[in-house]
Amino acid sequence: MIIFKSHEALSIIKRYLPKKPIVVEAGAFNGNDTQQMAQLWPHGIIHAFEPVPQLFTTLQKNTSHYDHVHCYSYALSNQNGNARFHVSEKPTKPGIPSQAGSLRAPKERLNYSSMQFPYTISVPTITLDSWAQQHQVNPVDLLWMDVQGHELALLQAGQQLLQTVSVIFTEVGFFENYVGQPGYIDIKNWLERQGFSLIGRDFANMQQLFFGNLLFVRK
Template sequence: MTKLSLHEKVVTKLFNTNEKLTFFDIGACEGLSSVRYLSIFSNAEIFTFEPVPKNFEKVLKNKEKHNLKTLYPFQLGLSFEIGEATFYLSSGHPPNKEKPDDNSSDFGNKSSSLYKPDKTKEIHPWLKFKETITIKTTTLDNFCETKKVTSIDFIHMDVQGAELMVLQGGKNMLKNIKSIWLEVEKISLYKDQALKKDIENFLSNRGFVCQLNKVNHIAGDQLWVRKSYLRKMDSKTKLYLSRIKMKTQIKSNLSTFYGGLLYKIKNLSK
């Protein structure tokens, strides 16, 4: 297995890698995160959500390729309501990357969203949004009730601006979720999306605390853990988490300052 990322290291501190855990991979794209988590937490079960047909086909191929019997894929988008929704498909290829073959990860397929693109096209000019599709949506609450999922240990969420929509669809389930890794944005990469402060207010008011903050002047990832679960950690783990939290916050502040300064200079020069 390749080297663990920082958030993966933290998750291994939160949970025993041999434990029977329940993970959700929301906005899974090709399912590569699900594959990776199951390589770390071999006894976990992962519910994997990806609404885009071509991406979902890759999820199924990866499940078969790695013989992942406890990966449960669903061609669904999670939102705050049950029904159907317009989905904005991304495509394109960054100029500094080799074009993928049939067996490798794509790049342009990772930015599709329930929201129309906004400044994401400014940040990544190579990204294209030429097509929309209609997808089926459900809520976190409805899915868990239907599938009799009573608790979730960890959620990996990558839904391109629709994070708050997913969380709002799980108001009843949130009290039974231990940790959430998600991307947040400081600027509107997608029109009318919730921003960093909106996500932070929502989760803070519902008993979660941010343990990792890797957000720069534009966007980044955060790891949120339920306070009541953190209190159960032993003193050594608490000290480790406290140090990691402080380090990532300092890096985030520096990245925000210098990145924001360069962003302003770039816009002034236009």
């Protein structure tokens, strides 16, 4: 098991990917990670998803000079259509969406930080398989997820494309931070049944944390 620091994740992931990988980033936020991936793989393709309009505009602006980054204003989910999205804000930055927003309503997330969820918006949703079919994307080498408790729903609606994925990097929660959120063990067990092995994480002791990141590679 590799125990890595968060900023080391991409350098480790790179070992398991081709030189020109196809990447799907679910929950791209403002594009910080997107830009790092674009710089690391200048000949790859990055498909970045961010459903919050204000953040999507920032994502587009921050990645506009990368021809190999494609941005989509969808939430990857388990159905096609529209859904309510719980927008998060830090009390010190009202009116500016933060990174804790989710398709799931907050639960324990409200108890361990000052994060606020003042309102919901309607966002378009699409499944991974539907999107891949519409845009003729196949295979995907890396699936990168930061979707605040909606990971398993996303995965279960993308099983056809998932068969082509080599590496998965995902955030997981150790409590029910959001209503109905699957836990670390749920995601680990499900991905292992799909043929993936957990090879790394950015935490040593999950008892001290509310969430962490896991790295899976296909067996």
